[in-house]
Amino acid sequence: MRANYVIIGAGISGCSIAYNLALKGVKDIVVFDKSYLTSGATGRCGAGVRQQWGTKMNCELAKASIDFFETAKETLDYPGDLEFKQDGYLILAVTEDEDKEFSKNVVLQNSLGISSRKLTKEEAKKIVPHLDTSKIISATFCPTDGHLNPFTTTDAFYNAAKRLGVKFYFKEEVKEIVIVDNKIEKVITTNYIVEAANVINAAGGYSREVGLLAGVDIPVYSERHEILVTEPIEKIQGPMVMSFSRNIYCQQVPHGSFIMGRSEIGVARNHSTISSWKFLDEMAKTVCDLLPPVGDLRVTRQWAGLYNMSPDRQPIISKTDELPGFYIACGFSGHGFMFAPVTGILLSEIILGEEPSFDIHELSMDRFKEKRDYTYEKSVV
Amino acid sequence: MNKENIIICRCEDVTLADIHHLFDLGYTDIEEIKRILRVGMGPCQGNTCNLLIQREVAKFLGVKVEDVKTQKVRPLVTGVKLKAIRDGAVDES
Numbered sequence: 001m002r003a004n005y006v007i008i009g010a011g012i013s014g015c016s017i018a019y020n021l022a023l024k025g026v027k028d029i030v031v032f033d034k035s036y037l038t039s040g041a042t043g044r045c046g047a048g049v050r051q052q053w054g055t056k057m058n059c060e061l062a063k064a065s066i067d068f069f070e071t072a073k074e075t076l077d078y079p080g081d082l083e084f085k086q087d088g089y090l091i092l093a094v095t096e097d098e099d100k101e102f103s104k105n106v107v108l109q110n111s112l113g114i115s116s117r118k119l120t121k122e123e124a125k126k127i128v129p130h131l132d133t134s135k136i137i138s139a140t141f142c143p144t145d146g147h148l149n150p151f152t153t154t155d156a157f158y159n160a161a162k163r164l165g166v167k168f169y170f171k172e173e174v175k176e177i178v179i180v181d182n183k184i185e186k187v188i189t190t191n192y193i194v195e196a197a198n199v200i201n202a203a204g205g206y207s208r209e210v211g212l213l214a215g216v217d218i219p220v221y222s223e224r225h226e227i228l229v230t231e232p233i234e235k236i237q238g239p240m241v242m243s244f245s246r247n248i249y250c251q252q253v254p255h256g257s258f259i260m261g262r263s264e265i266g267v268a269r270n271h272s273t274i275s276s277w278k279f280l281d282e283m284a285k286t287v288c289d290l291l292p293p294v295g296d297l298r299v300t301r302q303w304a305g306l307y308n309m310s311p312d313r314q315p316i317i318s319k320t321d322e323l324p325g326f327y328i329a330c331g332f333s334g335h336g337f338m339f340a341p342v343t344g345i346l347l348s349e350i351i352l353g354e355e356p357s358f359d360i361h362e363l364s365m366d367r368f369k370e371k372r373d374y375t376y377e378k379s380v381v
Numbered sequence: 382m383n384k385e386n387i388i389i390c391r392c393e394d395v396t397l398a399d400i401h402h403l404f405d406l407g408y409t410d411i412e413e414i415k416r417i418l419r420v421g422m423g424p425c426q427g428n429t430c431n432l433l434i435q436r437e438v439a440k441f442l443g444v445k446v447e448d449v450k451t452q453k454v455r456p457l458v459t460g461v462k463l464k465a466i467r468d469g470a471v472d473e474s
Contacts, residue, residue: 036410043416080417151416170410231424231460255419275456281470284463295467298460300424 003196004028005351006187008174008210011042012150013329013336014202015157016344019076022164024348029166030196032189034173034206038154041204042337044273044305046227046249046261048240049338050089050145051114054105054379057314057362059112061339064357068341069148077163078156082149083254087238089145090119090128091379092290093138094245101378102140109142116142128241130293135246145240147253150337157340177214184214184325198325200347205271205306207330216320219368220331221269222306225261226279230297232256241291242381248286249381250294258294260287263307263381273304307334311368313377315339317346318364327351328365333380389437390430392423400434404441411438411452421452424460 005021007014010033018031033039049069051062068075073082093099102118109116119141121133127141162168169189177199178186187194201218203210211218233256240251250260262283264276280302288295310316310331320326327350329343336343346363349356361367362375384398395418403414411434414420420434421427431451439446 036412038416039412155417229422230463280466284466285470288464288467295464296462298424298462299457299466300460301422301426301455302457303455 001030001192001194002028003030003194005030005198005200006194006196007031007200007202009033009040009202009204009207010037010158010168010170011040011202011204011336012038012154012157012340013042013204013332013343014200015154015161016340017200017202017329017347018166019157019161019164020344020348021351022161022166024352026352027165030194031161031166031168032172032174032187033168033170036170037158038151041305041308042150042154044227044303045150045337046251046259047147047150047253047337048089048145048249048251049148050142050240052089052091052105052109052116052140052142052145052379053377054101054108055314055375055377056108056112057375058335058377059109059114060358061315061342063112063114065339065341066144072153072156072341076156076160078152078159080152080155082153082156084146084148085254086144086146088127088141088143089240089242090124091140092124092136092241092243092246093140094136094243096137098245099137102138105379106140114142115144116140127239128237128291130236130291131241132290132292135290141239147240147251157344174210174213179214179323182323184323198327198351200327200329200351202329204330204336205308207308207328211328214323214326216323216326216328218316218328218330218365220308220310220316222271222308223267223269224272224274224304225263225307225334226275226283226302226304227259227261228280228283228299228302230258230294231300233297236293243290244379244381246286246290247381248283248290250287250291257300258297261381262286271306273306275302275304308336309333312375313380314375315343315363316365317343317350317360319350320365333377389433390418390420390423392425392429393419395420395430397437400437404438409438409442411435411450415452426455427452
């Protein structure tokens with residue numbers, strides 16, 4: 001087999017990159033995934049899309065992505081339902097530090113055209129009546145944040161890419177990247193040998209390992225994040241409710257069920273996606289404390305996925321200087337799903353040598369070589 | 382009987398026609414079918430529909446039923462209220 005570009009990973013990032021390259025007229029693109037469509041982090045994520053970030057870069061990526069999602073069904077010509085719902089994100093300030101930090105974040109977000117605002121406890125209560133506001137100081141709210149179905153959205157990019165001629169191969173693991181004289185020559189998978197000069201690493205939780213196949217040391221690691229879903233009920237909660245210090249995000253999806261997750265302090269850096277009883281205990285305690293009526297719902301299922309963490313918790317969307325033809329989209333630190341539309345646009349611009357839509361030096365691999373202080377994103381659960 | 386009237390997943394109201402439509406579009410992995418149609422995501426967690434879908438996939442692909450992988454089994458075995466989990470956690474610690 002011969003290909004112009006080999007993309008590794010059929011999560012939403014890989015599908016979005018494939019779609020954007022094909023849209024710009026690139027031919028002979030193949031995508032390999034070692035499992036099924038959305039089997040990795042995309043299909044395990046919390047299905048939230050937000051613009052309320054603490055760094056300018058993340059705000060810009062998020063806003064452009066939400067703008068895309070608003071017309072994604074038409075743009076990608078998808079017959080199914082993407083379940084896009086803009087009921088906002090309500091982010092709780094529980095500590096004095098958060099209260100101060102969020103005031104600054106809102107100023108930054110507003111300066112970039114994101115319509116977030118600071119709310120008093122009373123205003124927050126009006127938006128989520130079952131929230132126990134005695135536990136919070138204030139909140140921020142952005143009405144255009146919301147929910148999107150990760151499966152159907154990835155399926156939409158996948159089908160749009162296929163229509164443009166991209167070939168997908170599932171249950172095909174990339175085993176080896178053959179490099180001769182610092183040039184990529186071949187990609188060897190479970191069943192194929194592909195002659196190709198360009199490889200795109202969109203392998204999510206396994207992107208460090210894929211980088212090492214090409215001799216490129218990407219400073220990312222993966223960690224397990226757990227999540228659960230309840231039985232469905234009639235709509236009682238519009239926005240995603242989130243708290244960094246209480247370590248929770250919780251939303252009611254259009255289907256009616258509640259999805260909620262948290263991170264585990266000191267979790268091991270590995271690829272484990274095993275579910276734990278400890279997560280259930282801690283999640284139940286936190287959600288019953290902040291959103292008491294949700295405690296009456298039965299847990300239907302729990303699972304876990306991998307966050308691929310970068311040193312500054314901002315993505316790496318970049319070429320690699322040491323190996324021409326090797327491109328990277330990883331290190332999303334838990335937010336690859338919501339940034340996917342811009343990921344595809346930006347990486348296709350980098351690959352084709354076009355002027356990038358944003359100043360993206362903060363997303364390049366170079367930022368880790370310069371050893372300066374990064375712009376660190378604090379707003380992560 | 383009309384395939385549109387044959388319910389395969391009663392938790393999420395999915396018919397045999399829905400399943401066959403996905404086969405025609407090229408989706409034959411039960412994990413993919415689950416994610417697109419929500420089969421196996423309801424309260425029974427696939428206990429009712431998974432074997433039926435497994436049989437349909439086997440027929441469509443012309444393979445043995447035992448060679449078609451069912452969806453990944455995930456906790457919990459049965460629905461438990463979050464409050465009950467919280468109370469248990471408080472008592473035990």
